Amino acid sequence: MGALLDFTQPWMLMALPLALLPLLPNRRDTLQFSHLAWLPADRAGHMLSTAWRACALLAIASVVLALAGPGRSQTQVMRTGTGAEILVLIDRSRSMDERMLTSDWQTLDPLVVRYQAQSRGQPKGKAARDLLSKFVDERPHDRFGLMCFSANPIHVAPITRRTEFIQAGITAGGVGRGLTNTDVGWALNSAIQAFDQRAYSGSRIILLVSDGGAKLATDVRRQLREGLLRNRITLNWIYLRSVNGADFNAISEQSETLPEIALHRFFQSLQTPYTAYQAMSPQDLADAVTDIGNQQHFPIDFIEQIPRRDYSRYFLATAAFFCAMLLAYRAFRLREWS
Amino acid sequence: MATAQAFHYRMPRRVAGQRPGSHRGSSLGAGQEFVSHANLYDRPDPRRLDLRASVRSLSREWLVRVSRQRAGVTVQAVVDVSASMAFGAHTPKLQVAADFVEALAFSTFRAGDALGMVAFDATERADLFVPAMLNRGMGEVMSRLIRQCRTAPGSVAGLEQAVARLAPRSGLVFLMSDFHWSLDRLGPVVDALAHNFVVPMIIWDQAEIEPPAQDAIAALDDSESGTSRTLWIRPLLRARWRDNVANRKRELDRFFAARSMRPFYVTGAFGADAMSEYFFEVNA
Structure with missing residues (x-):
């Protein structure tokens, strides 16, 4: 770690000689006395005077240094971890506000299932967020990125190791209602682009959490295919199926058009790995997430940017401390002869 | 301006001089103090013929009474106007000196003595010199000179120069200073004034001899040398401060006693009664 000190306003350091002011022999706060020689020598007093000078000197120096804006410059650290780079792409459309089926849906009368789903189930978006949040928690070695999408992709968090950042992003996804449109193609494309400028350091996953699909135009398909291949990305789709949504397990002639x-x-036609998880209840969703969790455990190397750390507040605190000492000294000073 | 307090003073020994005054003189003349009888032809002053003594005398000659006349002296105020004299918690010591000079002028005029003033810091201060004269208004002039003078760091050298001006004469000298200097060089200076009766007036301020009552940190500047020192005023230091003052006082007492002088201490303000008492004791 290069702990190099740098200054944002180095020209302020020109004021540093001001710190020598307290060393000047002439002071304004002294009392005149006719003849010092007949006063007793006082070691404690001499030490207090030295301490005063030191405090004043350090207070001025700290203020000047704080004004110059000291800090440790931005550095890069190479870290090695296990796990993958997972970009979570969450559908933020309004359909995600609908409720999921409860886990015991299979025991219910098919006639009331839909009603039950509307009244009892958890909203899809919330269920997904809860599980993702747990997922992120359980995989400390992975790095996550977060992106929402509806009509266009919303970059929430770049791929990072800061899980608290991701968690906050996931939580923030629950604010307000969903948006109207959905454009999966654009969203996926921009998710792929998130990996573009990164060195390949471990397996890459795009985790698409969505409840709907889209028919993509031919050139969009081409872009996606090429992009996934170029960046060597595994695609996982957690498909949150609505009660009457398309069922991957029962594909028939008519459903092909959905x-x-x-x-x-x-x-499925991609050259890159792809897994689809169809989740109808929170239980299915949990299983899907666990399955993904078991997939990827490879060591990865990555460079972490450590941002510039500003030290000026430490200097200000030091200055404040010494100023407090000076004030205390001042409070005890003899102001006038009685 | 408050009226000056007069005090009574007499020279403790006979003074030479022809000018009539109120001190016991050594010269013969018109006075109450009988010395002897003399032949009328030696001292032809028939007003003082002593008939009884003439009748009684065996040589059958006319005798006249001879007496000594009372004489006036020259009083000199020697004032230290160094920077340390400007110190004072409430009134600067120079003000105390000025008050005294005013009282002195009043008293000397009443006694019929001439008063002059010499001031010094590191050298003699010619601008504050007042030649000895009998003048009722001079006291005010002198005290104003002292009150308004600018001070500078002083030394014994200044006193040496000032004394050189006075030394050959005889009279009464009031030496006003705080004596914040080494006594080594003071000896010859005081000895040079042997013809005079010297009253060393040691003017100190209350803040100099008594440490501040409350515990505090005192950052002090010497008014003469410019050096500074920080004292933490606490009971231990207060005791040492008082010890130092007592030691200095003892040292000064011993120094002046060796020259048969008694220092007159003034602290805070000049008291005319104390000065009168001083002279009563000296003359007793």
Whole structure:
């Protein structure tokens, strides 16, 4: 770690000689006395005077240094960890506010399932966020990125190791209602681009959490295929199925035209690995997340940027301390002869 | 301006001099103090014929009474106007000196003595010199000179120069200073004034001899040398401060006693009664 000190305003250091002012023999706060020689020599007093000078000197010096804005310059640290770079791409569309089925849905009467889902279930978005949050917690060695999308992608967090940052992003996803449109193609494209400028240091996963698909245009498909291949990204799709949504497990002739199935088919046609998880209840979702969690455990090397750390407040605190000492000295000073 | 307090003073020994005054003189003349009888032809002053003594005398000659006349002296105020004299918690010591000079002028005029003033710091201060004269208004002039003078660091050298001006004469000398200097060089200076009756007036301020009552940190500047020192005033230091003052006082007493002088201490303000008492004791 290069602990180099730098200054944002180095020209302020020109004021540093001001710190020598307290060493000047002439002081304004002294009392005149006719003849010092007949006063007793006082060692304690001499030490107090020296301490006063030192305090004043340090107070001025600290203030000047604080004004110059000292700090440790931005550094890069190479870290080695296990795990993957996971970019979570969450659908932020309004359909995600709908409720999921409860885990015991299979025991319910099919006639009331839909009603039950509307009244009892957890909103899809919330269930997904809870699980993702747990997922992020359980995988401290992975690095995560977070992106939401609806009509266009919203960059929430770049790929980083700061899990608290990601967690905050995931929590913030719950604020307000969902947005109207969904453009999976654009979102995926920009998720792929998030990996573009990064050195390949471990397996890469895009975790698409969505409840709907789209039919993609031909050039978008081409872009996605090439992008995933170029960046060597594994795609996982957690498909939050609505009660009457398309079912990946029962693909029939008619269902091929549904946008979810179309997207699924496109993903299957990719040269890069792809797994789809169809989740209808929170339990399915949890299983999917666990499965993804078990997939990736490879060591990765990565460079972490340590931002510039500003030390000026420590200097200000020091200055404040010494100023307090000076004030205490002042309070005890003899102001006039009685 | 408050009226000056007069005090009574008499020279403790006979003074030479022809000018009539109020001190016991050594010269013969018109006075109450009988010395002897003399032949009328030796001292032809028939007003003082002593008939009884003439009748009684065996040589059958006319005798006249001879007496000594009372004489006036020259009083000199020697004032230290060094920077340390400007110190004072409430009134500067120079003000005390000025008050005394005013009282002195009043008293000397009443006694019929001439008063002059010599001031010094590191050298003699010619601008504050007042020649000895009998003048009722001079006291005010002198005290104003002292009150308004600018001070500078002083030394015994200044006193040496000032004394050189006075030494050959005889009279009464009031030496006003705080004596904040080494006594080594003071000996010859005081000895040079042997023809005079010297009253060493040691003017100190209350703040000099008594340490501050409250515990505090005192950052002090010497008014003459400019050096500074910080004292932590606490009971231990207060005791040592008082010891130092007592030691200095003892040292000064011993120094002046060796020259048969008694120092007159003034602290804070000049008291005319104390000065009168001083002279009563000296003359007793």
